[in-house]
Amino acid sequence: MRNILIIGSGKSSSYLIKYLLNKSHDENLHITVGDINIINANKLIGKHENANAIKLDVFDKNSRESAIKNADLVISMLPARFHIEVAKDCITCGKNMVTASYVNDEMQALDKQAKNKGLVFMNEIGVDPGIDHMSAMQVIDRIRDKGGEIILFESFTGGLVAPESDTNLWNYKFTWNPRNVVVAGQGGPAKFLQENAYKYIPYNRLFRRTEFLNIEGYGNFEAYANRDSLKYQSVYGLNNIKTLYRGTIRRVGFSRAWNLFVALGMTDDSYSIEDSENMSYRDFVNSFLPYSSSDSVELKFRHTLKIDQDDIIWDKLLELDLFSRTKRVELQNATPAEILQKILMDSWSLDESDKDMIVMYHKFGYELNGEKHQIDATMVTLGEDQTYTAMAKTVGLPVAMAALAILNGKIITPGVQIPINKEVYNPILKELEGYGITFKETEVPYFGYNPINV
Amino acid sequence: MRNILIIGSGKSSSYLIKYLLNKSHDENLHITVGDINIINANKLIGKHENANAIKLDVFDKNSRESAIKNADLVISMLPARFHIEVAKDCITCGKNMVTASYVNDEMQALDKQAKNKGLVFMNEIGVDPGIDHMSAMQVIDRIRDKGGEIILFESFTGGLVAPESDTNLWNYKFTWNPRNVVVAGQGGPAKFLQENAYKYIPYNRLFRRTEFLNIEGYGNFEAYANRDSLKYQSVYGLNNIKTLYRGTIRRVGFSRAWNLFVALGMTDDSYSIEDSENMSYRDFVNSFLPYSSSDSVELKFRHTLKIDQDDIIWDKLLELDLFSRTKRVELQNATPAEILQKILMDSWSLDESDKDMIVMYHKFGYELNGEKHQIDATMVTLGEDQTYTAMAKTVGLPVAMAALAILNGKIITPGVQIPINKEVYNPILKELEGYGITFKETEVPYFGYNPINV
Numbered sequence A, B: 001m002r003n004i005l006i007i008g009s010g011k012s013s014s015y016l017i018k019y020l021l022n023k024s025h026d027e028n029l030h031i032t033v034g035d036i037n038i039i040n041a042n043k044l045i046g047k048h049e050n051a052n053a054i055k056l057d058v059f060d061k062n063s064r065e066s067a068i069k070n071a072d073l074v075i076s077m078l079p080a081r082f083h084i085e086v087a088k089d090c091i092t093c094g095k096n097m098v099t100a101s102y103v104n105d106e107m108q109a110l111d112k113q114a115k116n117k118g119l120v121f122m123n124e125i126g127v128d129p130g131i132d133h134m135s136a137m138q139v140i141d142r143i144r145d146k147g148g149e150i151i152l153f154e155s156f157t158g159g160l161v162a163p164e165s166d167t168n169l170w171n172y173k174f175t176w177n178p179r180n181v182v183v184a185g186q187g188g189p190a191k192f193l194q195e196n197a198y199k200y201i202p203y204n205r206l207f208r209r210t211e212f213l214n215i216e217g218y219g220n221f222e223a224y225a226n227r228d229s230l231k232y233q234s235v236y237g238l239n240n241i242k243t244l245y246r247g248t249i250r251r252v253g254f255s256r257a258w259n260l261f262v263a264l265g266m267t268d269d270s271y272s273i274e275d276s277e278n279m280s281y282r283d284f285v286n287s288f289l290p291y292s293s294s295d296s297v298e299l300k301f302r303h304t305l306k307i308d309q310d311d312i313i314w315d316k317l318l319e320l321d322l323f324s325r326t327k328r329v330e331l332q333n334a335t336p337a338e339i340l341q342k343i344l345m346d347s348w349s350l351d352e353s354d355k356d357m358i359v360m361y362h363k364f365g366y367e368l369n370g371e372k373h374q375i376d377a378t379m380v381t382l383g384e385d386q387t388y389t390a391m392a393k394t395v396g397l398p399v400a401m402a403a404l405a406i407l408n409g410k411i412i413t414p415g416v417q418i419p420i421n422k423e424v425y426n427p428i429l430k431e432l433e434g435y436g437i438t439f440k441e442t443e444v445p446y447f448g449y450n451p452i453n454v
Helices: A011-027 A039-045 A061-069 A080-093 A111-116 A131-145 A178-183 A231-235 A254-264 A281-286 A297-304 A313-319 A336-348 A390-407 A422-433 B011-022 B039-045 B061-069 B080-093 B111-116 B131-145 B178-183 B231-235 B254-264 B281-286 B297-304 B313-319 B336-348 B390-407 B422-433
Strands: A002-007 A029-035 A051-055 A073-076 A096-099 A120-122 A149-161 A190-194 A197-201 A211-215 A219-225 A243-251 A356-368 A371-382 A415-417 A440-444 B002-007 B029-035 B051-055 B073-076 B096-099 B120-122 B149-161 B190-194 B197-201 B211-215 B219-225 B243-251 B356-368 B371-382 B415-417 B440-444
Touching (some): A073 A080, A080 A096, A131 A356, A131 A390, A219 A254, A219 A356, A243 A356, B002 B061, B011 B029, B061 B080, B111 B120, B131 B149, B190 B219, B211 B243, B211 B356, B219 B254, B219 B356, B243 B356, B281 B336, B371 B390
Parallel strands (some): A002 A073, A073 A096, A149 A243
Antiparallel strands (some): A149 A356, A190 A197, B149 B356, B211 B219
16 A cells, blocks of 8 residues: 555545545555544545544644655645645655645755655645646647747636625635635735736735636636736746736626725734724724714715715625624734624625635737737636535645656656646646546637737 | 034034034033044034044944044934944943934833933934924923823924925925835824724825815925824823824825825835836836737826826826936836835935925814813924025934033933933923924814814
8 A cells, every 4th residue: 555644634635535535446545634633534534444534733743754754645735834844854754745835935945855865746736826837838838839939828717606606796705715815915016027018016906907807608707916927937938928917816896896995904914903802893994984073984985985876886895794883893903804804704604505616717829930829728617515615626636646646656757846847737637627627728819918900 | 521422424413513513612512423424524513623523334343332432422313223233332331322213122122221320312302203202292291280181182294395495296305315205104004093093094095094284374284194103192191192193294285196106006115126227217107007009108097097187186297207208217126116216306306505394283182171172383494505404403403402411411311211301301492492493382272073063
């Protein structure tokens, strides 16, 4: 038996475990799921004979090391900041490792040691990052192999609620970490390239400069820019790219309404609100508005943000009960972002029967034989229920497939890797198709940003 | 002779040196002015027999220590971040010290050592902080001595251009460190109290929530909130205060126009613009606007920021030559804030004949015998020329007066101090009147934020 240690049995581990257990007989696998709390781990492995759950505190060196020593390969599904201790042990014990997280400087620093020991440290192999890398590089390499040159690459991903569960005015529910949604876009401007010009969007404009997208059968979407699109130029080798933009997908209208929170300062996570515990939602809103002895919070809000009386954006706020005098914050020393998150979770939490949806949209512009072309590629994946979500599926399956490929000697390039090479992405994308994760490609006229006739 | 060492001979040292030299015979003073570059120091001391200039590199321990050892009192006019090394030497050598800067944690940490050695470390005794503390505490203490209770304190200060030199559409020129003006308000929300309610303004709203002020003979002003007004509650002992607000004064209309820069992200100092060196001013503006192959930068700017064609705000931008195709940034790896500063310095630098102006406005609301009262106090000081500026006068004179009072045993309370006690502020405010720095007090009906008839 080959032992795979999965550390972390949170929301994104369900499909990962299911996939590996399904393969465990044919592939001679034993799966150990380690977590500080093994309730969910036990639920996910059931009574499967090729699996066990162990209590594993990632900050306890002994329990961590002994678990890793017994494994042939380690998958870390922990939050990204916790990978590094696991990674260092994998170096020490000589184990291959897989994560779905971005490579940070600490992880990158292990590259040489991993190479010296012949270890594969595969990262960024979930959905975003992950499937986005693989599906983009497959098209990019195909175009290059034909002799084409990529001049435009735009890529958009969103975790949304499935159409059948889309029941609120925001067309949004939390399908993943709510905190990341509330603070998204902070910490620096969005940077990207449009027709060879570097463009910068500050946080306060981010949700007002959206792009629109349409996916057949799923309707219209919008996207706001991710923080740093420029780094993909070197990662994907897009030396002569003119337009490079990555964004996050929402339903149309979300961003305009979200910007109200940004404008008032309600997404700030850098300081605590005085006496937050005893505030009503209305008090919270009022703390961002000028004092008045006569005017209502509602009118001050409309006036400050110039909201017309018949603007539908207002109904979105009412739906959240934002002006409630009775609902209380009940969080001590909370930041504005924490309070906003609580208010949103009242309205945007998934119901038991709700399903999620992952949407991805790539645009590839290229020049071949002096002519410009464009390929659009879209992928939509729906969740089954609240355990087997689209998020868990698109994150977990590529992780599982990569882990097995490494065990089987199909992925052998050592070092700190991301899935941008054919040996990695071709078999995995092929296998993902069998699970319904497919891209629909369309040839469209190259539009870029320079239409011939304005 | 008593030796006073002044470290730093920059813009704010002219009046300080002049005052001390004028007193040097009667008071038996010898003034040593130390600076890394002694050209300006020599200009300021002229051929006065009681003064000399020495080359002093504040980072060179030996030259710093030997200068401090020879002094009876040290005045540091360096940028605030450089005081601490001087302060530590003053502890070691047992010397009193005066600065015009805010007390930071490092300085505060020296309090016990200063007390143990019986040393006075007087800080925040320039104009803001300085004259604001003294003039406010004088009125606050007077009200308290009568048995009144302060319920409202609002305080506004601005460094502006004198009316006779006010020649541009912004009614503003750089009379002090331009960089501080460009990044003002960043790094956290403005926090204050209005009628017992805590209020928070994020940076992106700061310049849209101004207060208006009128000073007889000088017309209308506006003020935007300073970052943290709340700390003045404990500093001034305003336990039952309902409204507490500090702000920065500009001429009316400045903030609305400034907010255009904030909205586009042009004041960001946290990242470098690609290829900034070779950009035109127009390219710089365009990097914050969406790409278009047909629309002009001007129209994109107007559209993005919703500027009507007949809005005077537009003329303010044109006056800066913001859309110039020929003027170049010429700064390598510059941040947006650095580039904006350069553009503004083209237009807002003082001419040789320009004069500056310091404006201060306090509002004191209080309750006495069950009735509410209000006192407004205003101060306006004009500069004489570009050496003897209003800024140098209002910063330097209180520093000089405090230094002399310490030498003469009039200020004796040891430790890290700010000028909020009567022994300090009464004689200094009295003496400042002789130099034309006077407050005009007016009793006005208490308005607060709760007018009886709305």
